[in-house]
Amino acid sequence: xxxxxxxxxxxxxxSQEALSRIYEKYLNxxxxxxxxxxxxxxxAEDVVHDVFVSFAKxxxxxxxxxxxxxxxxxxxxxxxxxxxxxxxxHACRDARFCVSTGSPEPDEMVIFTEEAxxxxxxxxxLPEDQREVVLLRLTAGLKFxxxxxxxxxxxxxxxxxxxxxxxxxxxxFNGEVEP
Amino acid sequence: xxxxxxxxxxxRRKLRFAAGTTLHDRLWTDVLxxxxxxxxxxxxxxxxxVRRIVAKSLAAKAACVAAGLAVALLLVALWVRLSAxxxxxxxxxxxxxxxxxxxxxQRDDVGRISFERWIEIGTDGAQVRYRQERPPHPxxxxxxxxxxxxxxxxxxxxxxxxxxxxxxxxxxxxGQALENLRQEGKVLEENxxxxxxxxxxxxxxxxxxxxxxDTETKLPIVAGDSELSYEEPPPGVFExxxxxxxxxxxxxxxxxxxxxxxxxxxxxxxxxAGDNFRQGMRALARxxxxxxxxxxxxxxxxxxxxxxxxxxxxxxxxxxxxxxxIEKFTQMLEKLKDAFKGRVDLSSCYYARGLAYxxxxxxxxxKADWRLCLPAMxxxxxxxSAGFVFEYADNPLVRLGExxxxxxxxxxxxxxxxxxxxxxxxGYDPDRTPEQNEAVITxxxxxxxxxxQIRFTPDAKLIPAPATQKP
Numbered sequence: 001x002x003x004x005x006x007x008x009x010x011x012x013x014x015s016q017e018a019l020s021r022i023y024e025k026y027l028n029x030x031x032x033x034x035x036x037x038x039x040x041x042x043x044a045e046d047v048v049h050d051v052f053v054s055f056a057k058x059x060x061x062x063x064x065x066x067x068x069x070x071x072x073x074x075x076x077x078x079x080x081x082x083x084x085x086x087x088x089x090h091a092c093r094d095a096r097f098c099v100s101t102g103s104p105e106p107d108e109m110v111i112f113t114e115e116a117x118x119x120x121x122x123x124x125x126l127p128e129d130q131r132e133v134v135l136l137r138l139t140a141g142l143k144f145x146x147x148x149x150x151x152x153x154x155x156x157x158x159x160x161x162x163x164x165x166x167x168x169x170x171x172x173f174n175g176e177v178e179p
Numbered sequence: 180x181x182x183x184x185x186x187x188x189x190x191r192r193k194l195r196f197a198a199g200t201t202l203h204d205r206l207w208t209d210v211l212x213x214x215x216x217x218x219x220x221x222x223x224x225x226x227x228x229v230r231r232i233v234a235k236s237l238a239a240k241a242a243c244v245a246a247g248l249a250v251a252l253l254l255v256a257l258w259v260r261l262s263a264x265x266x267x268x269x270x271x272x273x274x275x276x277x278x279x280x281x282x283x284x285q286r287d288d289v290g291r292i293s294f295e296r297w298i299e300i301g302t303d304g305a306q307v308r309y310r311q312e313r314p315p316h317p318x319x320x321x322x323x324x325x326x327x328x329x330x331x332x333x334x335x336x337x338x339x340x341x342x343x344x345x346x347x348x349x350x351x352x353x354g355q356a357l358e359n360l361r362q363e364g365k366v367l368e369e370n371x372x373x374x375x376x377x378x379x380x381x382x383x384x385x386x387x388x389x390x391x392x393d394t395e396t397k398l399p400i401v402a403g404d405s406e407l408s409y410e411e412p413p414p415g416v417f418e419x420x421x422x423x424x425x426x427x428x429x430x431x432x433x434x435x436x437x438x439x440x441x442x443x444x445x446x447x448x449x450x451x452a453g454d455n456f457r458q459g460m461r462a463l464a465r466x467x468x469x470x471x472x473x474x475x476x477x478x479x480x481x482x483x484x485x486x487x488x489x490x491x492x493x494x495x496x497x498x499x500x501x502x503x504x505i506e507k508f509t510q511m512l513e514k515l516k517d518a519f520k521g522r523v524d525l526s527s528c529y530y531a532r533g534l535a536y537x538x539x540x541x542x543x544x545x546k547a548d549w550r551l552c553l554p555a556m557x558x559x560x561x562x563x564s565a566g567f568v569f570e571y572a573d574n575p576l577v578r579l580g581e582x583x584x585x586x587x588x589x590x591x592x593x594x595x596x597x598x599x600x601x602x603x604x605x606g607y608d609p610d611r612t613p614e615q616n617e618a619v620i621t622x623x624x625x626x627x628x629x630x631x632q633i634r635f636t637p638d639a640k641l642i643p644a645p646a647t648q649k650p
Contacts, residue, residue: 019214023207032196044196049206056213119194138190170186 004068012062019056026069027052029139030076036135037080039124047083051075066146073140074150077132122172130165133158266369266379266394272361274397284406294405297412308417321419326431328419334441337421338428359385363564370394373401384564448481456487460575463490468497479507485514489528489572496531501538508532526552527572530596537635546633549600557627559593560620566593588644595641597623602634609642 010018030051034044051072064071123131129151136142136150148158198206278300285294292314299308309322317333327345329338360383367389368380378391378400388403399407421427428442459474475491492507512528533548559566563586570589576582584592591609598604605622608615 016211016214019210020207023210027203027206028195028197031198032194035196036194045202045206048198049209052206052210053213056210057217059214059217113193113195115193116195119190120196123190123194134190138187139194166183166186169190170183173186 008062008064008068011059014059019059022055022068023052026072029069030072032139033073033076033135034080036120036123036139037077037131038083039120043083047076047079050079069140070142070146073136073142074146076140077136077150122169125172126165126168129153130161130168133161134165134169137162266366266392266397268361268364268366268381270397271381271392271399272357275357275399278398278409280409280411282408282410282412284408285404286406297416299412299417310412310416321417323417323419326419330422334426335424336426336428336439336442337419338442339419339431339434341431344432356383356385359383365562376400382562382565384562384567445481452478452481457579459487459490459494460579463494464574464576464579466497468494472498479510485511486578488514489531490575492531492535493572496535496538501535504535505532505539508535526555527569530556530569530600531572533600542635545635549633550631553597553601553627553631553633556593556597557623560590560616560623563587563589566590569593569596591642591644595639595644598636598639598641600633600635601626602636602639604640607642 007018007022011022027048031044031048034047035041038044038047055072055075123134126134132151133144133147136147137144142150144155144158144162148155151158151161153161281296281298281300283294283296283298284292287293294313295311297308297310298306301307306322307324310320312319317331319330319332321328321330322342325342327340327342329340329345331338360381363384365382366379367382370377371380372378373380373391376391377394379394381390381392381399383390383402390399390402392398393400398409401407426439428438429436430438430442430446455474455477459471459478462468462474463471472491472494475487475494478487479491488507488511492504492511495501495507496504508528508531512525512532515525515528529548529552533545533552536542536545536548555565556569559569566589567584570584570592571577573592574582574584577584587609594607594609603623603626605619605626607619
């Protein structure tokens with residue numbers, strides 16, 4: 001926590017070292033979050049790319065009171081939402097410009113285990129709002145209060161979504177030794 | 180049920196994705212660039228008090244006025260220069276959004292039409308109606324909004340399919356190709372003369388070729404060897420008409436009446452061909468050339484896919500049956516030259532046939548083939564997508580979507596091919612950027628222009644292909 005405060009301070013003053021440390025520290029957790037939300041390697045890479053590029057550009061005007069991980073996780077969620085909206089609009093407006101995004105191309109750019117892939121498949125089947133809260137809570141470590149703000153819902157609603165989401169996942173893996 | 184905490188722990192500990200080195204480095208490069216750009220635009224907060232200095236000196240005032248005039252003149256010149264609108268590929272994509280009809284023509288060596296397509300595109304961008312003819316090929320197709328009619332001139336028959344079951348969805352391919360143009364296309368030259376018309380020359384990776392875009396309409400007028408226009412077709416182009424004396428083979432759901440034997444047999448073979456084609460690709464990818472040859476032989480019998488000819492040739496090459504390999508590569512070249520001239524880059528096939536000729540000691544024929552593929556090979560060093568077709572040909576997993584070579588891999592492998600067939604080595608460091616390897620690329624381009632001497636060098640020093648990370 002203290003380290004993050006120091007990083008924020010240095011980053012605001014243009015320190016490349018701070019940017020590098022933030023990047024190293026949060027790249028994989030943001031990639032995991034994006035993968036969980038999108039279940040598509042190429043799209044997740046794009047989202048994480050945009051988040052960090054935009055973050056790097058923001059240095060001169062960077063002001064943040066909250067946590068760095070919360071800030072980056074919120075940026076990932078917002079980018080994912082924009083991305084999905086764009087895809088939906090895209091599909092409706094003009095089929096000529098649509099390229100299949102569900103192609104099963106494995107991308108050597110991202111490394112993950114079989115277990116992670118299986119868990120991600122299961123998370124991907126959750127309704128969007130439940131998926132968001134489960135991932136933000138468990139992979140990005142956000143508080144329910146912050147997730148509620150992001151989802152524009154009450155804390156009780158968000159906690160309910162979290163419970164339902166976990167219950168579905170537990171049911172899915174019921175009887176298996178480990179997911 | 181699993182306890183809630185266990186589930187939470189499983190997600191926290193096991194749901195982890197990590198960026199591989201390539202992705203990590205690529206992202207970091209972009210992040211650094213973004214940082215540099217943003218800090219580069221910062222105003223200087225503590226600059227010298229210029230206004231105070233100017234106000235104190237008459238000479239400084241005069242110099243300041245002169246400098247102001249010079250800046251004004253420069254700005255005017257810049258404005259004039261910038262007011263000529265620059266071309267961007269997005270303009271072409273936007274222009275194509277309003278297109279309702281596409282007319283594509285390919286011509287043979289004496290200028291006769293060898294392939295003609297008419298496509299009607301609906302307001303949602305999907306293909307509505309379609310027609311294709313390839314004289315003197317015995318098959319033509321017309322799709323109206325409900326049925327697909329395949330004209331079999333060789334059988335004097337018209338086969339009717341329900342459109343949802345048999346469709347020549349050319350517009351969907353066009354969609355992918357346009358997206359590819361927007362994202363990966365490159366403007367090579369602007370505002371040049373193309374057969375009396377002003378055009379921009381564009382590299383279009385999806386067609387592995389160049390296209391020319393009209394400077395006024397921003398629409399492509401030529402893609403590969405296809406001429407493109409966008410006029411409304413003459414009446415009746417999309418109308419299914421049964422010629423006199425022709426049999427109608429109605430294969431639509433609910434149709435009564437028996438189907439002719441030749442048709443039933445063809446349909447059966449067609450279905451089997453699809454399975455054999457996939458099995459053949461997998462066999463070739465895992466190195467089982469004997470099985471691959473067997474499967475592809477069954478595919479080419481029904482003319483299911485022209486790439487089957489190529490991979491059949493590859494399988495025979497791997498088995499050491501070079502005569503057969505040459506025969507199959509030749510079939511592929513002839514079929515593709517006729518059917519898809521300009522849309523499919525045949526360089527990889529000339530390269531492969533050249534290798535087979537060499538194995539039989541037919542060096543002159545090998546050199547003749549390699550001269551045809553060398554321009555694309557050298558171009559790959561500057562534009563890696565130009566060499567993608569070689570990777571596609573070498574590894575059927577690319578077609579199956581299970582393997583995607585990186586640009587660095589495409590370039591490295593292409594350099595090895597070049598070294599192998601030319602005996603030249605201008606040096607190259609695959610770990611350096613194209614900009615850093617510029618001298619080497621230029622040397623290859625110069626060599627192609629001036630010398631181009633070919634010497635097959637089986638013991639050429641090859642560059643190790645870059646390692647790829649597996650998920």
